[in-house]
Amino acid sequence: MSDNKQPSVWEGFKAFLMRGNVIDLAVAVVIGAAFTNIVNAVVKGIINPLVGAVGTKNLDSYSSCLEGRCTGTGADAGIRIMWGSVLGASLSFLITASVVYFLMVLPMAKFLARQAARQKAKEGAKEVLEVSELEVLKQIRDELVAQRGQGRRDY
Template sequence: MSEKKEPSVWEGFKAFLMRGNVVDLAVAVVIGAAFTNIVNSVVKGIINPLVGAVGTKNLDVYSTCLSSSCQGTHGIQLMWGSVLGATLSFVITAAVVYFLMVLPMSKYLARVEARRKAKEGTHEVIEVTELEVLKEIRDALVAQRGSGQDGR
């Protein structure tokens, strides 16, 4: 009897790392980290000054006091400015990813798919036309043979 050798832990780990989806995920994480810098720059350079025109550039200072007195770090404060800043960062990130990456890529893929379907459609038309021509040639040859045999 031959025993099947189980792959070693190292071989299994190597196979796991060589899967395409792991590499794609690693690339996505690296691109996402680089993209975070762009979003943070947009928030700091554009959004915060626009908010600063109304109030302050730093959204973290916006808060509401729930206790009777809030002085310094004493009292219960709701830091809604931090939540607003994080929400704006998320919305900006999602909008930039959608409008600059997802939307153009989906339009490109739709165009490629339409071209592929159009190309398949022309192949089908050509194949049908070729088939019809071959049938006509066959019928003409059969008719020629038939008339040639009758004339002997």
């Protein structure tokens, strides 16, 4: 038998929760939920009235009827397609995606690109310094060989 003790389920779960990725994900979900309220307010307060300038202010009321009449109930009731609610959800998604991209993703990508360029410049400067030191050492060696060759002629 080996003395290797397996971690308990609780210890494994605790280690999983303490990873940075889980914490980051939890923060992102909370921020996303709060941000959803802002986007919904923008859609209901700005987008819907603008769309309502050509129709109704409530996008959910836009619909089409496939068969029969959609006004009645029962056997002769038609099939109603609620495309207005899909349009409203699509607008909410586009607004959310554009705000996240332009206010979060794009600035972070530019920041990371600048950081990578700075790091590359530092590495390039270090490489140039190492190359120049190597060149200086080669020149010293060549000078020593030349001086030794002038004083003695044994080759």
